[in-house]
Amino acid sequence: MAETLYHYKQLYDFSFKIFLAIGCREEDAVTATNTLLSADLRGVDSHGIARLSGYVRLWEAKRVNAQPLIKIIHQTPSTAVVDGDSGLGLVVAPFAMKLAIEKANQCGTGWVSVQHSNHFGIAAHHAMMALENDMIGIAMTNASPLVAPTFSTDKMLGTNPICVAAPAGDEPAFVADLATTTAANGKLEILQRKNEQTPTGWVQDRDGNPSSDPHILKQGGALLPLGGDREHGSHKGYALGAIVDIFSALLSGANYAPWVPPFPAYVPLPEKQPGKGIGHFFGAMRIDAFRPADDFKFHMDEWIRGFRNAKPMAGHEKVLVPGDPEREFEAIRKQQGIPLLEAVVSDLQQLGQRFQIDL
Amino acid sequence: MAETLYHYKQLYDFSFKIFLAIGCREEDAVTATNTLLSADLRGVDSHGIARLSGYVRLWEAKRVNAQPLIKIIHQTPSTAVVDGDSGLGLVVAPFAMKLAIEKANQCGTGWVSVQHSNHFGIAAHHAMMALENDMIGIAMTNASPLVAPTFSTDKMLGTNPICVAAPAGDEPAFVADLATTTAANGKLEILQRKNEQTPTGWVQDRDGNPSSDPHILKQGGALLPLGGDREHGSHKGYALGAIVDIFSALLSGANYAPWVPPFPAYVPLPEKQPGKGIGHFFGAMRIDAFRPADDFKFHMDEWIRGFRNAKPMAGHEKVLVPGDPEREFEAIRKQQGIPLLEAVVSDLQQLGQRFQIDL
Numbered sequence: 001m002a003e004t005l006y007h008y009k010q011l012y013d014f015s016f017k018i019f020l021a022i023g024c025r026e027e028d029a030v031t032a033t034n035t036l037l038s039a040d041l042r043g044v045d046s047h048g049i050a051r052l053s054g055y056v057r058l059w060e061a062k063r064v065n066a067q068p069l070i071k072i073i074h075q076t077p078s079t080a081v082v083d084g085d086s087g088l089g090l091v092v093a094p095f096a097m098k099l100a101i102e103k104a105n106q107c108g109t110g111w112v113s114v115q116h117s118n119h120f121g122i123a124a125h126h127a128m129m130a131l132e133n134d135m136i137g138i139a140m141t142n143a144s145p146l147v148a149p150t151f152s153t154d155k156m157l158g159t160n161p162i163c164v165a166a167p168a169g170d171e172p173a174f175v176a177d178l179a180t181t182t183a184a185n186g187k188l189e190i191l192q193r194k195n196e197q198t199p200t201g202w203v204q205d206r207d208g209n210p211s212s213d214p215h216i217l218k219q220g221g222a223l224l225p226l227g228g229d230r231e232h233g234s235h236k237g238y239a240l241g242a243i244v245d246i247f248s249a250l251l252s253g254a255n256y257a258p259w260v261p262p263f264p265a266y267v268p269l270p271e272k273q274p275g276k277g278i279g280h281f282f283g284a285m286r287i288d289a290f291r292p293a294d295d296f297k298f299h300m301d302e303w304i305r306g307f308r309n310a311k312p313m314a315g316h317e318k319v320l321v322p323g324d325p326e327r328e329f330e331a332i333r334k335q336q337g338i339p340l341l342e343a344v345v346s347d348l349q350q351l352g353q354r355f356q357i358d359l
Numbered sequence: 360m361a362e363t364l365y366h367y368k369q370l371y372d373f374s375f376k377i378f379l380a381i382g383c384r385e386e387d388a389v390t391a392t393n394t395l396l397s398a399d400l401r402g403v404d405s406h407g408i409a410r411l412s413g414y415v416r417l418w419e420a421k422r423v424n425a426q427p428l429i430k431i432i433h434q435t436p437s438t439a440v441v442d443g444d445s446g447l448g449l450v451v452a453p454f455a456m457k458l459a460i461e462k463a464n465q466c467g468t469g470w471v472s473v474q475h476s477n478h479f480g481i482a483a484h485h486a487m488m489a490l491e492n493d494m495i496g497i498a499m500t501n502a503s504p505l506v507a508p509t510f511s512t513d514k515m516l517g518t519n520p521i522c523v524a525a526p527a528g529d530e531p532a533f534v535a536d537l538a539t540t541t542a543a544n545g546k547l548e549i550l551q552r553k554n555e556q557t558p559t560g561w562v563q564d565r566d567g568n569p570s571s572d573p574h575i576l577k578q579g580g581a582l583l584p585l586g587g588d589r590e591h592g593s594h595k596g597y598a599l600g601a602i603v604d605i606f607s608a609l610l611s612g613a614n615y616a617p618w619v620p621p622f623p624a625y626v627p628l629p630e631k632q633p634g635k636g637i638g639h640f641f642g643a644m645r646i647d648a649f650r651p652a653d654d655f656k657f658h659m660d661e662w663i664r665g666f667r668n669a670k671p672m673a674g675h676e677k678v679l680v681p682g683d684p685e686r687e688f689e690a691i692r693k694q695q696g697i698p699l700l701e702a703v704v705s706d707l708q709q710l711g712q713r714f715q716i717d718l
Contacts, residue, residue: 076467077437077466079645081650107437136606152678153672156665164605174601178592180595181592200591208672226592227586228591232559232560233540235681238681242533242535243535251649258665274658285438285610286435290472291440299633302633303609307511310511310513311513313511313567318510
């Protein structure tokens, strides 16, 4: 598939102007653009600028409020619940993560559950805000139902990702960002575009039979929890996705399980709405609330080098540490630019024409 | 394999007397026994009384201190680090979880990282202590290295389990307790005894080739992270195991990665010991630090019923909620007794003879 390279700055200006055009405050447009493009830089193309027109369609459908009044609706010294007022998750999430960091500064840790939000981009962007504060950052979100729990044919959970970012010393930070499914939906979309089969354990058909058809979700199929099937631990992936849902939505008062609003604006909202919007959960733990940050970083370096120096199996050059692939993407893309598929470019051009903004 | 049923009370008395016999204080012997036997009740036979003689051997080898002075070595309003003084993890862990609960009572959440401990039994026992306080409980621990990270042939992580327990209203609590590997070591031990093959994705041989030999760890093989291989998401299982290690040991100052002390007393300690003992991590989040507990429980009931009523696939009667199987075991075993394999009975009888305690 043909790709065109765009400089980060080009995409930044374009996104920023689009967010302004739909009515975002300047500060929020900056935040939204930073969040969105962090995905493109880190190589998570499914969550970056390719979704920009999707956010705009949600705004058109009045499911996204461009000028939200984000509020803290309850708090204790170490916790808060935030009402995102239907704002862009790209803006609501950094607000909540900042609050978690402030609370961690005050009393060691901060934990913020969010209701009434929308898709927040990549979890790593938010969790990594903790790093410069010498904190461990945690971010998770629920999402619309694509995943069948073990033994079921019903789609009951989203891909519900978890990210944990921990600072190191001389080594780069540890950043684990994972969907709680065997494969993220973005991986499936890549196979759809290429019309290739999926490996086993990624999806099932409407009756729960194993499938390798990347289009099967449109025919009543489902993504599978990490593990794939019971014998390979899918009940664990299902449990992890459930934990994300409970922390993100049951603690905050957002919608949960099959009632989480969809990202595509053309998909109707579920009839039942037991809460408000989408839910997220953020945590920040100050390292020196446990031990001196320098001690922790010294041992994180030891830990990371231990894994880097572990013996690779035949056919593999080295053992990776969580965060390595994304950091390598970022280094390359900052220099060489961000490749966009033709379909994405044409989608962005149409979007630009509408608001008279050049890509 | 032949099994004999023992009443809970019989096993309780026996364990309690053994812990007293090795010098535990009465209060600690109660705690250790409760923790140990909660595994037998919940059907996690690999972590229950079958391990009692293993704990005694660790005490003989002076790797377990029967009369530890468990200390808080650092704290903030929402965090603490505990030094277990080489005590039984079965005793150290409840101490630390209680502290997390106290901190949650004070400032919304409590987070305790533990160094200098030993094997803590089942994570669920500790996490579930939060439930009666209307809190979400979290427990995790690192363990000696049996697991190869993705692309490696070296054993670098333990099976590093995570447990999250969340209260519900009329429905029983949500309790997810999972090793971050495709299969827990206990599952492998069952196949070893039966001399049966493992499914794919559970273990690899010393060169990193797929294997189905449950004895392969003795020949340089390794357990695999949840996912099994890269294509099926093993990098996610590896990341989850790593997160457990970082929270449990890097935050506390315990040993980590391949340097975590082994459970079998005959296995020498790793030469390098970058910290002290084994590490655990506990969390308690007061529900009403986020929203009224009754609201949360109402929606947890809705959530749980949603999954119970999800459509099962052919060949399965129903969809389970995390915690269901263990609760069913507990109900049956409390009534009918706890089945012990002949090998376990004879091991316990030998142990009893030594201390002149009847099983």
